[in-house]
Amino acid sequence: MRQALEGSQAVAQAVALCRPQVIAAYPITPQTHIVENISKLVADGKLQCEFVSVESEFSAASLVLGAAMAGSRAYTASASQGILLMAEVLFNIAGMRVPLVMTCANRAISSPLSIWNDQQDSMSVRDAGWIQLYCADNQEAVDTTIQAYRIAERCELPVMVCMDGFTLTHTLETINIPAQTEVDQYLPKYQFKRTLDPQNPISLGTLVSPDYYTEARHSHHQALLNAQAEILLADQDWAEITGRKCGGLLEVEGTEEADVAILTIGSVLGTLREALEELPPNQPVKLIKLRTFRPFPAETLKAACKGLKDIIVLERAFSPGSGGIVGLEVLGALSELENPPKVHNFAAGLGGRDIPLDILPRLLKVLEDPTASRQFKLFDVELERLPVEDR
Amino acid sequence: MMITETTIPAADLRRKQPRFRGMESGHRACLGCGEALAARLATEAAGPDVMIANATGCLEIFTTPWPESAWRVPWMHSLFENTGAIASGMEAALKAQGKSTKVIAMGGDGGTFDIGFQALSGMLERGHNVLYICFDNEAYMNTGIQRSSSTPHAAMTTTSPPGKERMGKRHLKKDIISIVAAHHIPYAATASVAYPSDIRKKVRRAMAVDGPTFLQIHCPCPLGWGFEGEQSIDVARLAVQTGLFPVIELERGGIAGAMPIRNPRPVTDYLKQQQRFRHLFTDDTRAKEELEHIQAIADHNIEIYELHSENKDAFDTEGIDTVRRGGMRWA
Numbered sequence: 001m002r003q004a005l006e007g008s009q010a011v012a013q014a015v016a017l018c019r020p021q022v023i024a025a026y027p028i029t030p031q032t033h034i035v036e037n038i039s040k041l042v043a044d045g046k047l048q049c050e051f052v053s054v055e056s057e058f059s060a061a062s063l064v065l066g067a068a069m070a071g072s073r074a075y076t077a078s079a080s081q082g083i084l085l086m087a088e089v090l091f092n093i094a095g096m097r098v099p100l101v102m103t104c105a106n107r108a109i110s111s112p113l114s115i116w117n118d119q120q121d122s123m124s125v126r127d128a129g130w131i132q133l134y135c136a137d138n139q140e141a142v143d144t145t146i147q148a149y150r151i152a153e154r155c156e157l158p159v160m161v162c163m164d165g166f167t168l169t170h171t172l173e174t175i176n177i178p179a180q181t182e183v184d185q186y187l188p189k190y191q192f193k194r195t196l197d198p199q200n201p202i203s204l205g206t207l208v209s210p211d212y213y214t215e216a217r218h219s220h221h222q223a224l225l226n227a228q229a230e231i232l233l234a235d236q237d238w239a240e241i242t243g244r245k246c247g248g249l250l251e252v253e254g255t256e257e258a259d260v261a262i263l264t265i266g267s268v269l270g271t272l273r274e275a276l277e278e279l280p281p282n283q284p285v286k287l288i289k290l291r292t293f294r295p296f297p298a299e300t301l302k303a304a305c306k307g308l309k310d311i312i313v314l315e316r317a318f319s320p321g322s323g324g325i326v327g328l329e330v331l332g333a334l335s336e337l338e339n340p341p342k343v344h345n346f347a348a349g350l351g352g353r354d355i356p357l358d359i360l361p362r363l364l365k366v367l368e369d370p371t372a373s374r375q376f377k378l379f380d381v382e383l384e385r386l387p388v389e390d391r
Numbered sequence: 392m393m394i395t396e397t398t399i400p401a402a403d404l405r406r407k408q409p410r411f412r413g414m415e416s417g418h419r420a421c422l423g424c425g426e427a428l429a430a431r432l433a434t435e436a437a438g439p440d441v442m443i444a445n446a447t448g449c450l451e452i453f454t455t456p457w458p459e460s461a462w463r464v465p466w467m468h469s470l471f472e473n474t475g476a477i478a479s480g481m482e483a484a485l486k487a488q489g490k491s492t493k494v495i496a497m498g499g500d501g502g503t504f505d506i507g508f509q510a511l512s513g514m515l516e517r518g519h520n521v522l523y524i525c526f527d528n529e530a531y532m533n534t535g536i537q538r539s540s541s542t543p544h545a546a547m548t549t550t551s552p553p554g555k556e557r558m559g560k561r562h563l564k565k566d567i568i569s570i571v572a573a574h575h576i577p578y579a580a581t582a583s584v585a586y587p588s589d590i591r592k593k594v595r596r597a598m599a600v601d602g603p604t605f606l607q608i609h610c611p612c613p614l615g616w617g618f619e620g621e622q623s624i625d626v627a628r629l630a631v632q633t634g635l636f637p638v639i640e641l642e643r644g645g646i647a648g649a650m651p652i653r654n655p656r657p658v659t660d661y662l663k664q665q666q667r668f669r670h671l672f673t674d675d676t677r678a679k680e681e682l683e684h685i686q687a688i689a690d691h692n693i694e695i696y697e698l699h700s701e702n703k704d705a706f707d708t709e710g711i712d713t714v715r716r717g718g719m720r721w722a
Contacts (some may be wrong), residue, residue, distance in 0.1 A: 022480060050483040054476065055513035062473035062510065064442060066480025067469055070494075072487050075482070082487035092469050196465035196481070198440050198492055205468035206455035 002176050007138040007168040008033030010175045011039075011077075011103055014145040016047040017183040018101075019124075021072035021190070024052040024063035028082040029115045030165035031105040035077055045324050057082035061089035061102075068098045069204065071197070073149065073190035079165055083121040087128065090158075094129030096205055099152035099192055100159070101145065106266065106316070107165040108351040116352020117165040119266060123317040123325050129220055132161040132294040133246075136269040138163075138173045140246045140291075146178070147234040147246065149371065150187050154234075155227045162293075164267040166318075166352070205362035224295040231292055247289050249297035252285035252304050259309040260367065261286035265293060265326055266316060268348070268355055275360035285364070288327065298333035305334055308341035312363050314379075318347040323376030332333055348379035355379075365376075411439055411463075418461035419453040423697050424622025425584045425610030425627060426450055430497065433524055433608070436594035439464060442485070443495050444478040446502030447471035449533045450526060471562050474498045475510030478521045486520070490523040493598055496523040500541035501531045503607075511633045515574040522604045524595045525567070528612040536615040540565040543635070544688065545681045546667045548615075558677050563688075568639070571605045575644040579605040583638055585628035589650065593640070609636045617666020630662035634689035637696045652702035655693055658686045684701035 005013070011034050015023075023042075025035040038178045041047040051065075057078050064074035078086060083104055093100055104122045108114035122132060131151060135141040141163045148159035163169060194204060208216060232248045239245045253273075254261070260283060262272060269289050276285065288304060288311075290297075305311060312333070313327040322328070327345030334340040345365050349355040358380065366372060383391040413434025420427035430450055434441070443466040445451045451468045454461040469477045478496035485492050485671045496514070498507055503525040514521060531537040538551040543564045547553055551560040571579050577600045580592045590608060597604035611627045613620045630636040631650065635658060638650035659682060662668040671678045672686075693699050 022481075022483045024480065049485075050487045052479065052483055052517065054479075058473060059476035059479070059510050059513055062469060062476035063480035063483065065469055066467075066477035066482075067484035067487075068480075069477075070442060070481040070484035070488075073695070074484070088470060089473060096469075143644035196442050196467060198442065198465055201463055201465045203455050203462050203466045204559060206457040206460065207452050208457045212457055233448035 002174055003237060004172055005138070005177070006033060006170060006172050007141055007163065008105075008170065009037045009089065010138050010142050011145055011163070012037030013177050014142040015075050016041050017178065017180055018075075018146055018149045019073065019188060020049055020075040021052045022052070022067035022074040024054050024060045024067070024074070024076050026054050026057045026060045026078070026082060030107055030117070030169045030324045031077045031079045031082070031103070032107065033192060036043065036105060052151065057085040061086040061093065064100055064102075065089065065093050065096070065098060068100050068152070068192065069194075069196050071190070071192065071195040074100055075105040077105065079105040080109055080121045083125055084109065090125050090128040090130060093158050095216075097156040097220065097223065098158060099156055101148045101152055102158070102160055103145065104160050104162045105165040105169045105244055106162055117167050117316070118350045118352070119162065119164070119316040122160060122162045126294055126325070129157075129224065130294060131155070131157050131224065131231070131292070132289065133159060133161050133166065133231070133292055134266045135161065135163045136247075136267055136289055136291070138168055139175050139244065140173065141168060142175060142177065143238060143242070143244055143246050146183055146187060147238055151227065151230050151234045152190070153191065154230050155223060157223055157227055162266065167267045172186060176242070178242055179294035181361060185240060188239055194283050228292070228295055228297060233342060247291040249292040249300045250304060251289045251291065252286055253289070255284045258284035258286040259307065260284075260310045260312070260364070261288050261305065261308050261310070262314055262363065263288040263290055263316050263326070263330060265290045266367065268314060268316065271355050271357065275357045278357055278358055281361065281364050283364075293326065296329055296333070301330065301333050302337055305341055306337065310344060310367050311341045312344045312366070314346050314348055314351050314363065316347065318376065318378070342374060344374050345376040346379045347376070350378065353380060356372070409633065411435060412455065412465045413437060413439070413441065413462065415461045415463060417626045419456060420449070421614050422614040423623040424449075425612060426499070426528055426625050427453070428623070429526050429590065429608040429610050430583050432584075432590045433495075433594050433606070434464060436591040437493065437495060437522070437598055438572065440491070441465075441493050441495050442481050443497060444468070444469070444474050444481060446498035447533070448472040448499040448502055448505055450497060450499065452533060471502055472506035473510050474502060474507050475512075475514035475523065478523070479514045479517065482519045482521050494519075494521045496521055498523070498525055499532070500525060500527045500529060504540045504567050512574065515571065515605070517578050518589045519599050519603055522594070522606065525605070525607045526610045527607050528610045528615060529564070530612070530615050532612050532615045541567070545671060545685060547670060548667070558681050559667070559670060568605075568607055568641070572641045573646040574603070577602045577604060578640070578642055580640040581607045581609065581636070581638050583609040583627045583631050583636060584611070585624050585631060586638065586650070589638065598670065615667070617669070618664050626664050627659070629656060629664065632656045633658045633661045634684070634693040634698055635661060637692045637698060639696055646696065649696045649698055653696045653700060655689070655699055658682070658689045
C-alpha cells in the first residue's frame, strides 16, 4: 500500500512485517524515530514481541545476540556513538555467525560532536564481519530491511542496513509498504541450527587455540564472499513478489557510451540524479550505486567499470591520515583491470554538511586537467577558516 | 511473585537431589578451584532445564577449550561485560516462545563487580527472570591475579603489591550484595563453597522465583590467594567464621536471613593461611594497623548482620554428607 511516511516510520513497519520476537534498543539521534514507532506498534498490539528498553547500546547488541541464540528473530537499531559502543559486540555477533538484522541510521562520530549525517559510524565497523547494505532512498530501506532477514538467516551472518540519518530517517516520502502476506511468502519462520536447547545442549563461544583460529576466520571470510549470491537472489525474489529491486550488489545508471562514472553509497545518489537533470553535463556520465559494501563486490564492480576512463568515488566518511575508505577499495579492485580507470576520491557531506546540486559540475571539473593530483580530498572544505598549519 | 519455601524434610530432600550434572569433570581448572566446585554445585541444583550465559573468565576458559566442553546444559559465552544483557536476551526470547527454561548468568567478580556491572544492573532493574551467579574469587585470576573491586582491603595482587608506600590494596571490597539489594529484586543471597548444601538450597530457591535473583558465592582461589589446593574449603569456612564474608539472604532488598557464627574466629586465623596477606604478618607498624582495620571490618559485619549466635550453628549436614560420599559421583 502506498503511503506518505517518514523513513523511520516506514522502517518500523517493515521490521514489524518480519515478525521479530525480541527487539532491544537504546535511544540515539537519529535512530529514535524507528524504535519509537516500533514501541507504538507493540503498545497498540500490532506487533507481538518482547520490546526491551536497555541501558546502553552495548546491552542492546548483546541482548539481541542472546535472543537469537535462544531461538528468536531479533532486531536492534542504532547510530554513531551507539555503533561504536556496540563495536565489540558487533564483532562477536559476526564471529559467532548469528543471523541478526540492525538498522544503522548513519550519523557522524564525535569529537567534535555532531548529531548530523555522514557514514563514519558504519564505515568504522566495516571489518566487524557484518554484511553492510546501504540504502539510496526510503523505499529501499523498507525493502532492504525485509531482504536483510532472509539474507542473514540463509547465510548465518548478521546484516547492517545503513540509511542516512535525517536525510532518510526524518524525511517524508511516498512509500509502498508490502502486505503481510507478501512478506510471509518471502520470509520463512526464523530458523537457526545452532539454537541453544536444553534437549540438545551445545556450547557456543568457546576458546579457540591457534590450531583453529585461522580456519574459523577463513570460513567467516568465505561466508561473506559467498553471501553475494544470496544478496542477489534475495533482491530477485523480492522483485518477483513486489516488482521492486534494490540494486543487488551495485547498480549502474546511464548510457553505455559514458566513459566517466560517479560511484556513490547511500542517499547522495538522489542529489546526483537530480543534478544530472538540472545541470546536464557536456559528457555522458554513469552513476554507480554501491549498495553492498560488505561483502565488497569486487568482480561485479570490475565488470561495471570496464571501458571507463575515470571514476569519481564520492563517499561520506574517510580514514584520517589515509583518505577515502570506499575509494581505496575501489582502487584496489579496479587495479586488476587491464586498463583501469583513473580513480578520483572525495568525501562530502560530513557531519551533515549540505551536498549542493552543483557538486556534479564541480566534481567533473577535476577531469579537465589530466595531470592534476588524484589525492583524496574533502569536498567543500573552507581552508581559510582554519589555522594556517592545518590547511 | 512468590518465593516458595521448601518444606520437604532434609532426608527426603537428599534422596530427591537431582541426579544430574550440568558441568562434567575433566575440565582444566586448577587443583582445589573454588569456582569449579561452586559451578558444579549450582548446576547440579539447577537441573537440566536451564540455559547458561557465561562471562569471560576462568570458568569459561577452563570448561570450553575448543573442541571440548564440560557443559551438559546449553551454554554460551559472548564477552566479558555483557553477560547480564545476553541473559536478558535469552530470557526475552524464551518468554516470547512461551518456554519455561530458566536462564542462568555466570560471571566472576571482575565480570560482575566491575566491567559487567552496568549490564547486571540493567538486567535486575528490568526484572528479567534470570538467576545471576557471581563466583567471587576476589581478583582477576584468569589474567594473572590483578586487583578487582572485589579484592579485599590490604590483599596483595599483581596490581596491588605491598611495598614501601603501600600495604596491598588500598580500597575496601565493594559491597556488591547491598548494591544488588538496592534493586529490590525478589531474592539475593551470598554463599560459600564451604557450605555446599547451602549453595544448593539457595540455587533451588532462586530457581523457583519468577524474576531476577542474584547469588554471590565466595570461591577461594588457591593460586591467587596463595594456599594449597586441599585447603580451599577450610579457607572458605574461615572467611565465613571470621565474619569477613557474611552469608546472608535478602528478599526485596531486606535482610531475610543470615548464617550464624557461634564462635567468631579472629581474622588473623583466616589471613595467615594465605600468601596474599603475608605482608600483614611482618614487624611493620602499618601491618598491625591493617590487621586491626580488617578485624574492625569483620566486627562490623557481625554487628550489622547480627551474625553472632550462641544458639545456632552453621552445621552443613547435607553438605558434609555429600562430601563424605565423594561429591555427587555416586549419582
